[in-house]
Amino acid sequence: xxxxxxxxxxxxxxxxxxxxxxxxxxxxxxxxxxxxKIVTGSVATTEDxxxxxxxxxxxxxxxxWTLPAGYMELGESVEQSARREAREEAxxxxxxDRVLAVYSVPRISQVQIMFRAKLLNADSITPGPESQxxxxxxxxxxxxxxxxxxxxxxxxxxHREVEGRADFPPFSNPADGV
Amino acid sequence: xxxxxxxxxxxxxxxxxxxxxxxxxxxxxxxxxxxxKIVTGSVATTEDxxxxxxxxxxxxxxxxWTLPAGYMELGESVEQSARREAREEAxxxxxxDRVLAVYSVPRISQVQIMFRAKLLNADSITPGPESQxxxxxxxxxxxxxxxxxxxxxxxxxxHREVEGRADFPPFSNPADGV
Numbered sequence: 001x002x003x004x005x006x007x008x009x010x011x012x013x014x015x016x017x018x019x020x021x022x023x024x025x026x027x028x029x030x031x032x033x034x035x036x037k038i039v040t041g042s043v044a045t046t047e048d049x050x051x052x053x054x055x056x057x058x059x060x061x062x063x064x065w066t067l068p069a070g071y072m073e074l075g076e077s078v079e080q081s082a083r084r085e086a087r088e089e090a091x092x093x094x095x096x097d098r099v100l101a102v103y104s105v106p107r108i109s110q111v112q113i114m115f116r117a118k119l120l121n122a123d124s125i126t127p128g129p130e131s132q133x134x135x136x137x138x139x140x141x142x143x144x145x146x147x148x149x150x151x152x153x154x155x156x157x158x159h160r161e162v163e164g165r166a167d168f169p170p171f172s173n174p175a176d177g178v
Numbered sequence: 179x180x181x182x183x184x185x186x187x188x189x190x191x192x193x194x195x196x197x198x199x200x201x202x203x204x205x206x207x208x209x210x211x212x213x214x215k216i217v218t219g220s221v222a223t224t225e226d227x228x229x230x231x232x233x234x235x236x237x238x239x240x241x242x243w244t245l246p247a248g249y250m251e252l253g254e255s256v257e258q259s260a261r262r263e264a265r266e267e268a269x270x271x272x273x274x275d276r277v278l279a280v281y282s283v284p285r286i287s288q289v290q291i292m293f294r295a296k297l298l299n300a301d302s303i304t305p306g307p308e309s310q311x312x313x314x315x316x317x318x319x320x321x322x323x324x325x326x327x328x329x330x331x332x333x334x335x336x337h338r339e340v341e342g343r344a345d346f347p348p349f350s351n352p353a354d355g356v
Binding site for chain 2: 035071
């Protein structure tokens, strides 16, 4: 798409060989597929088990606490994406351990891939533009009533559940969804 | 987007608060983010350990063998997506076991989430429109030289590696990438 060039016209129709309506260009036939988005994030802990949390400086969830996480970009791996988000939001260098969970949020067509990770530079973390403040929270200090998203609650609880375990299958959405 | 309505004009620029160029509408400021795409698939086995393979009837990989897999749609979970793909491509009903692997293919901005699964209806599978033919392959029968994609090779090998194990972390891309 170049500057000033009008986009072609789209109409909803079922492309040949497909089974559902897509936005198809009425001029050139280009199919503008819409796809779920990937969020990658981490439960990153210090050597003494405190967890990195970020107070959000942007909507949604402005002022609430979250794990370092965000939308995956083109041309990167899920691991690169998770490490980049921690750097951007908290100046944090992570060593990823393994996939903690794969959550689906169908309502907003989002998949969240959460890693268990080690925080390598606890002494030099610093809030990025999307964070107001950072916290290294022990389990008792987690601000449960001020967490930004249900998936943050799930990831924290499930992280706790497998503490010290090397081999575990990744979690999915909790059965009760809370 | 409605029928016959011209799309606004887009230009590459860095949106406020962002750090990279996006396609931004010069009229309304809408940012058309581009995101990696999610593929979900399964290594699905019969009770006696044979694996469901599908011979592709479409490009890419026309005529080569693959695991039932495909693009995740809006509004579904990764689990629903993996089961839907198996139904569409092979008339197969799956019981998903757990996440076998999360692969990244940065070159084409794709993330593949592969499940280990049980094939529930081995007697009534049937090729869908995207499959020429199906096979229930024992390990010795896998057509290694005729597999469609590297990720199919990885998933089959890694599935074998954790056969009989309940708790294992999901695999990522193999270190040597082959």
